[in-house]
Amino acid sequence: MPYEAPTHTVERSLRATTGAKIVAGIDEVGRGAWAGPVTVCAAVTGLRRAPEGLTDSKLLTPKRRTELAAVLHGWVTCHALGHASPEEIDALGMTAALRTAAVRALDALPVVPDAVILDGKHDYLGGPWRVRTVIKGDLSCVSVAAASVLAKVRRDAMMAELGGNAAEYAPFAFGDNAGYPSPVHRVALEEWGPTPHHRLSWAYLDALPRWRHLKKTRVPAPPGAPEDGVQLGLDF
Template identity: 80%
Template sequence: MPYEPPTHTVERSLRATTGARIIAGVDEVGRGAWAGPVTVCAAVTGLRRPPQGLTDSKLISPKRRTELAAELEKWVTSHALGHASPEEIDELGMTAALRLAAVRALDALPVRPDAVILDGKHDYLGTPWRVRTVIKGDQSCVAVAAASVIAKVRRDTMMAELGLESGAYERFAFADNAGYPSPVHKAALEELGPTPYHRLSWAYLDAMPRWRHLKKIRISVEAAALESGGQLGFDF
């Protein structure tokens, strides 16, 4: 099925309504994985015509996605990546970990953006960033689509390299599943237990009697405050 190519409509709107000139598209990968970091890419593209075939990374074949990421890294005005580790995800929860990774990516850009376009409907960045959320922005917005492809390829490469660090890790097939759930990944976990790259607060451990004692329970700020008699109206 052919897809409409992404456009600069959102960037042009932000320029017209806010005066923003440097606009970063931001997208993440790794949110639903069992292992590995959550990775965020921030990409600044200007208003130039993008390479042919740019769209949401999930809609592009692995081979073409790798080729396109190499093209995009040369084509974009600037880009940077930020990561939040499995330990940080376990400690903070996914929303706060996403914000941490995104801020790291944005702070690594050579120039601070005037505005940020986030894929999806939830603004996990918040103050002090000027944020525009766009549902399916990785399909409709050039900067977000570029960030989507670069983030996906860079994280997939990182996970494949982790799988080569030890002969035992090859059993997890990180090169094939990038740390996401799969039958091979599940079988290796049940036999060998989690590696240092696994998220130990994830529910997959509940179904593994040999390893469920390793599960980390994250207590929210609100729950901790209530237990101590305090009052807080927010959670990580």
């Protein structure tokens, strides 16, 4: 599929306008899943030429994502991942859970970024970081695209491992759907109910009369933020 390669335009702009020397790109995966954590990657890439084929992880095949992630591990200046568990998502709401995961990723970096590029429209991170939000940043910004691929590959691997380690999770096919909505996943939920790795404040439980009593009260999202619990399965 033809695509326009991401550039360092935003990274260079932040350097020029704010004096930021270290810029981290941030992207998340797992926001719209029914099961598993939400995972955030913070990647610092400098201004070197990006590896061939780098783009938003959603545009890459699983095989190509895995190959590219292996290259990125040795190419990025540094990167780190942070996760927020299903329990934390239920307790905090998605917006706060995203911030929790992002803070964990940033705190795990061996450097302190002077500025952060956050994929999307909404700044779920806030201070003390200097944040620049960029819609479709995973398509246009090198550091965010790198974070997108690294986050997706790592979370997919976590979900595949989860599905392969316990026989009782086999019907959910986590290795195929990574915890996202799918016909197989829905059938398994109807038959077996949610596992300890499912989000119990999510709207999917409304359509499962046998298990609806397990639903937890969801924390409302702040005005203008994406509503928690909706099916935002765009990062399959």
